[in-house]
Amino acid sequence: MKDMGLLSQLVYYFSHNGMYVLSQFNQTFLVSIYGVLLGAIVGIPLGIWISQYRRLSPVIIGIANVIQTIPSLAMLSILMLGLGLGQTTVIVTVFLYSLLPIIKNTYTGMLSVDADVLDAGKGMGMTRFQVMMTIRIPLSLSVIIAGIRNALVIGIGITVIGSFIGSGGLGDIIVRGTNATNGGAIILAGALPTALMAIITDLVLSFIEKRLTPKTSSER
């Protein structure tokens, strides 16, 4: 092993532990997705809610901002005290960090809907619910998705660090590499798939974002 180049070491690692890396990849991905999904389930309604009751927005966004300022390793450790080791703690952490981008984007998206369009909708006899479903949400959907995309990229980073409190995943491989002598190739074997995951998710979601942007022209 020692006399092999870094690249061949990496190839060697993948060829021998391919399935293992894949399963860790899966695990990391799922933990991040779960966390962000929870964040979306809570954050989107919260964002909509504070866009209706604007007085609450500084409070809610302020809280989410404070959460964001806590270093992720610290957050993981604090939550570990309460929730113990394992994936649950990591999912909760990802959830907490995804709140800010999701709430903020939902709120901004809601407020960016043209007031005249809303006035026309209400004035023509739409109920509040209809205004929400046919005007507000469709017109702000792309902004909301952009928030989720942001949250997911942050989430993947946190999940990798989460291996310190025993959630497994690609972080485990990286940690192992740091502990081994000459573990450069192992670190890369964990880090490259992580980066790849972040890039691919970002691309996929930006594609979805574009698709969900309402058509405003018959040309496309």
Added chain:
Amino acid sequence: MLLSMEHLRKEYPNGKIAVDDFNLQVGRGEFIAFIGTSGSGKTTTMRMINRMLKQTSGTIKINDKDISKMDPVKLRRSIGYVIQNIGLMPHMTIQENIEMVPKLLGWSKEKRAEQAHKMIELAQLPDDMLKRYPGELSGGQQQRIGVVRALAADQEIILMDEPFGALDPITRESLQDLVKHLQEDLGKTFIFVTHDMDEALHLATKVVIMSQGKQVQVDTPENILRHPANDFVTNLIGEERLIRAQPNILSVSQIMLKNPVSITPDKTVDDAIELMHDRRVDTLLVTDDAGVLQGYVDLEDINRITDPHTAVGDFTNRQVFFVKADSLIGDTVDRILKQGVKNVPVVDKDKHLVGIVTRTALVDIVYDALRGAPEANEEPASPINADIHAAATHDEGGEIPQ
């Protein structure tokens, strides 16, 4: 009454009174224009009709039903609504936009589509525009859609909040024609908020002039031009517009001289000469005993008569040009001026002589209408020339030392 508004008052929590004791009765097919300065409460009043705002006190009834007891959503679906910034849904096609209220009312897809085709035709736009999006249309086209969207569910009352304020003058005019057509031919009732006096006078059957939440004057455009209630209204209309409008609102009787010099046919030439001399005129109008206009005699005719006892009736010019007292000046001025006569007798409907219009009085009116102002003082051009001249000499003076 289709729509009746009684003692409406709107007071905001900060104590500002936006509308105070507003009363209005609107019949079917009327075109009501609310006009006033900004902050006069015109938009507030309009928005109370479809309950976008709730009045502090007072009642609004549509077809004798108190709207505060109706479901606001149902109420709004029955009233057309057009706003200044158009408010078309940018993410929906023109067809979906037009079908919006019918869809809310649960019309079938076929009926909706049929209505959309009917509406785009009404808007005088091509049918294939239905598949386009609002962003692909010009501002004028968008507002045409905005207007017909408000009619798509056969709404009887249409509220318009400065709908053409953001459009260029030519586009605005064509849209005014469109709504005028909708009101006159389809019998729709419009409540129209505007700050453009020309627009209000052109479109409305009744103009409501508002200031600081109060109605200042409610009347037809003609009556408002004829009798502005106070200085505020005069200022709002503008001196120029009032003068321009004169030929179209003043009747002949308002500018005629009330006591024309007339003589009965049985009088003699002597009497006629004496009367002419007394009143210093060269023409006499001839009327019978009942005052019915018969003709005229002038100094030339009298000169030709040698016998001073000839009755006036014997040489009266029977072909006399006259105008009716109640006809508008705008309608008659051309005819009067073309006749080339100095004076025109004015008669009532039974041909009784009631007055006389002098050519001078007419020309004054026409001249004012064309000029736009009664006394425009035009400065003679000489002072400006003098300045230039002075400047020129000064420059020359400056060059001498070199």
